[in-house]
Amino acid sequence: xxxxxxxxxxxxxxxxxxxxxxLVWSTVGLGIRLVDEAxxxxxxxxxxxxxxxxxxxxxxxxxxQDALRLALQMGWPGVIGGLSLVAAYTGAIFAIxxxxxxxxxxxxxxxxxxxxxxxxxxxxxxxxxxxxxAIVVAGCGIAVMVWDKFGGAALVGNLAAIGSAVGFATxxxxxxxxxxxxxxxxxxxxxxxxMGLMAAICFWLGLPLRxxxxxxxxxLGMGVFQVGLGLxxxxxxxxxxxAAELTLLSLAEVVLGPVWVWLILGETATTxxxxxxxxxxxxxxxNALSGARRRPPPPML
Numbered sequence: 616x617x618x619x620x621x622x623x624x625x626x627x628x629x630x631x632x633x634x635x636x637x638l639v640w641s642t643v644g645l646g647i648r649l650v651d652e653a654x655x656x657x658x659x660x661x662x663x664x665x666x667x668x669x670x671x672x673x674x675x676x677x678x679x680q681d682a683l684r685l686a687l688q689m690g691w692p693g694v695i696g697g698l699s700l701v702a703a704y705t706g707a708i709f710a711i712x713x714x715x716x717x718x719x720x721x722x723x724x725x726x727x728x729x730x731x732x733x734x735x736x737x738x739x740x741x742x743x744x745x746x747x748x749a750i751v752v753a754g755c756g757i758a759v760m761v762w763d764k765f766g767g768a769a770l771v772g773n774l775a776a777i778g779s780a781v782g783f784a785t786x787x788x789x790x791x792x793x794x795x796x797x798x799x800x801x802x803x804x805x806x807x808x809x810m811g812l813m814a815a816i817c818f819w820l821g822l823p824l825r826x827x828x829x830x831x832x833x834x835l836g837m838g839v840f841q842v843g844l845g846l847x848x849x850x851x852x853x854x855x856x857x858a859a860e861l862t863l864l865s866l867a868e869v870v871l872g873p874v875w876v877w878l879i880l881g882e883t884a885t886t887x888x889x890x891x892x893x894x895x896x897x898x899x900x901x902n903a904l905s906g907a908r909r910r911p912p913p914p915m916l
Contacts, residue, residue, distance in 0.1 A: 701808050749898040756898060
């Protein structure tokens with residue numbers, strides 16, 4: 616006797632929220648491009664400050680508990696995850712300031728595949744054969760992207776972008792290591808670390824924390840509307856969206872990021888970036904589709 620399996624109804628609202636998160640995050644490159652004089656350390660100080668304040672309020676309203684206490688309860692995974700996010704944020708801003716937004720955003724996208732490698736090395740997690748194929752293909756795409764950028768600031772920017780992807784991958788692994796079901800406290804902790812570390816670096820380099828009003832407004836706005844709001848939308852949507860679709864919808868950030876700077880600032884991408892980026896995104900999308908589940912994963916929060 617054949618048994619009919621009824622598939623769960625797709626939660627289009629969840630998909631919409633995750634797509635909106637990617638849309639919000641995609642404006643980061645444009646925001647950095649619009650900053651006039653502030654350096655990465657100054658930008659990140661103010662962005663961390665506004666993001667931390669927003670997350671404190673959101674966590675307090677959602678849980679009724681103190682955000683710092685929840686973050687400290689995560690122990691070393693929370694601390695390492697928070698520091699890895701600071702490194703990721705720093706690398707991302709530096710990369711966008713020194714290479715094309717298209718190049719930087721597409722290199723950021725390899726983070727899930729790097730997380731698979733780190734998960735295998737650190738946590739001894741199983742990696743599917745399809746994922747190994749995707750990693751090799753993505754590596755070829757990255758090689759094409761950086762092939763014509765072996766000198767000068769562009770190469771440093773590409774290395775910073777890859778370093779940022781490693782930071783985000785490390786954050787993902789620390790959440791799994793600590794078996795965390797809530798990522799907001801760790802990101803809140805990264806904001807506190809970011810403010811302290813960026814202030815210390817500015818002091819060491821002789822950079823003033825006071826920057827122009829326009830750069831201050833942009834930096835604070837990025838913390839609230841880009842990082843903070845995007846995180847909130849992603850958190851809401853990810854509760855009901857399958858993991859494969861999360862990956863695909865989040866690629867809106869990578870695809871749309873270069874579009875905004877092209878439409879508003881006229882910044883274009885090189886042929887190598889477009890070809891290599893297409894290979895890289897194809898590898899990520901293929902890996903997500905090959906691992907698609909029939910049923911949504913349990914809620915993250």
